[in-house]
Amino acid sequence: MVNIYLNGKKKDIEEGMNISDLLFVNRIRPEVVVVEVNEKIIERNKYKDTILIADDKVEFVYYMGGGERELGLVKHVLEFIGNKYTFD
Amino acid sequence: MELREDQLERYSRQMFLPNIGGEGQKKILNAKVLIIGAGGLGSPCALYLASAGVGGIGLVDSDVVELSNLQRQIVHSTEAVGKSKVESAKKTINGINPDVEVVLYNFRVTSQNILNVIKNYDIVVDGSDNFPTKYLVNDACVLANKPLSHGGMSKFDGQLTTILPRQSACYRCFFPEPPPPGLVPDSQEAGILGAVAGVIGTLQANEVLKFILGVGNLLAGKLLVFNSLDANFRQVKVPKDPNCPLCGDNPSITELIDY
Ligand SMILES: [Zn+2]
Numbered sequence: 001m002v003n004i005y006l007n008g009k010k011k012d013i014e015e016g017m018n019i020s021d022l023l024f025v026n027r028i029r030p031e032v033v034v035v036e037v038n039e040k041i042i043e044r045n046k047y048k049d050t051i052l053i054a055d056d057k058v059e060f061v062y063y064m065g066g067g068e069r070e071l072g073l074v075k076h077v078l079e080f081i082g083n084k085y086t087f088d
Numbered sequence: 089m090e091l092r093e094d095q096l097e098r099y100s101r102q103m104f105l106p107n108i109g110g111e112g113q114k115k116i117l118n119a120k121v122l123i124i125g126a127g128g129l130g131s132p133c134a135l136y137l138a139s140a141g142v143g144g145i146g147l148v149d150s151d152v153v154e155l156s157n158l159q160r161q162i163v164h165s166t167e168a169v170g171k172s173k174v175e176s177a178k179k180t181i182n183g184i185n186p187d188v189e190v191v192l193y194n195f196r197v198t199s200q201n202i203l204n205v206i207k208n209y210d211i212v213v214d215g216s217d218n219f220p221t222k223y224l225v226n227d228a229c230v231l232a233n234k235p236l237s238h239g240g241m242s243k244f245d246g247q248l249t250t251i252l253p254r255q256s257a258c259y260r261c262f263f264p265e266p267p268p269p270g271l272v273p274d275s276q277e278a279g280i281l282g283a284v285a286g287v288i289g290t291l292q293a294n295e296v297l298k299f300i301l302g303v304g305n306l307l308a309g310k311l312l313v314f315n316s317l318d319a320n321f322r323q324v325k326v327p328k329d330p331n332c333p334l335c336g337d338n339p340s341i342t343e344l345i346d347y
Contacts, residue, residue: 007313041329061247062247075263
């Protein structure tokens with residue numbers, strides 16, 4: 001096991017893991033994040049070659065919009081909370 | 089410009105601060121800030137800037153207030169439902185501080201109009217709700233050399249950075265292109281906690297005030313990431329990218345793009 005820091009939290013990972021592996025085990029699609037290792041942005045085509053070692057500080061930084069678009073939310077929320085009732 | 093008696097009283101608590109005083113307060117009163125989006129981020133930001141006495145606030149938004157906005161867009165009230173967001177926000181702002189000159193832009197920014205809108209302001213706040221606008225605002229501010237406070241949020245998380253064009257990293261230094269459509273959920277699927285919008289929008293106001301006053305350290309070259317569930321903040325360093333398509337050494341983007 002190797003101890004790294006993922007988004008500030010200590011995490012044990014298997015030895016020899018690269019960034020693609022780390023994204024895969026965390027079920028994160030590479031398209032939705034930017035990955036920084038030790039304060040350097042890693043280009044996507046280098047993910048497989050970037051093997052993580054002890055004490056690496058890895059940041060997954062997500063795209064964040066405004067959280068505002070909500071057409072449809074009102075229609076979905078009842079379904080979402082488990083109520084069959086719908087309205088328009 | 090001399091401060092009036094009521095202004096001395098209104099702003100006394102911040103004028104006591106060593107870095108503000110009368111000179112700092114005058115800087116705030118003379119400042120012009122453009123807020124793009126009178127929503128979750130723009131609401132708290134506008135309220136704190138108005139309270140602090142920012143002399144000119146421009147508001148850009150083409151939407152009307154909906155009931156489902158009120159959970160987080162605290163500049164609007166129940167009676168404003170169905171009315172234009174910029175009108176509603178102006179009413180609240182001037183209710184708090186009648187000295188603020190509020191200029192309304194009741195339309196969407198596009199590549200055609202944005203440069204004309206931002207040119208009158210000292211700094212721009214991005215509180216927009218979608219990636220096409222976020223990229224347009226970033227590109228326009230870099231091309232027009234206008235300082236920008238960028239904010240974003242999703243679910244229980246939020247992030248912000250301050251962009252000093254050509255001095256510190258821009259949004260594209262970090263995220264060179266918008267995410268593929270549909271992969272990054274908007275609140276239709278994701279939802280958002282109103283208090284998270286409050287945290288990020290308030291921090292954007294804080295950055296703007298520091299910029300106006302010239303005090304402290306701006307979040308330039310740093311992305312501040314907030315996670316409300318863990319109640320933790322992380323600063324992620326964002327170096328200026330020499331290969332940035334917008335502000336790098338050989339930029340491929342030299343004019344505005346509507347995505
Ligand atoms: Zn850049």
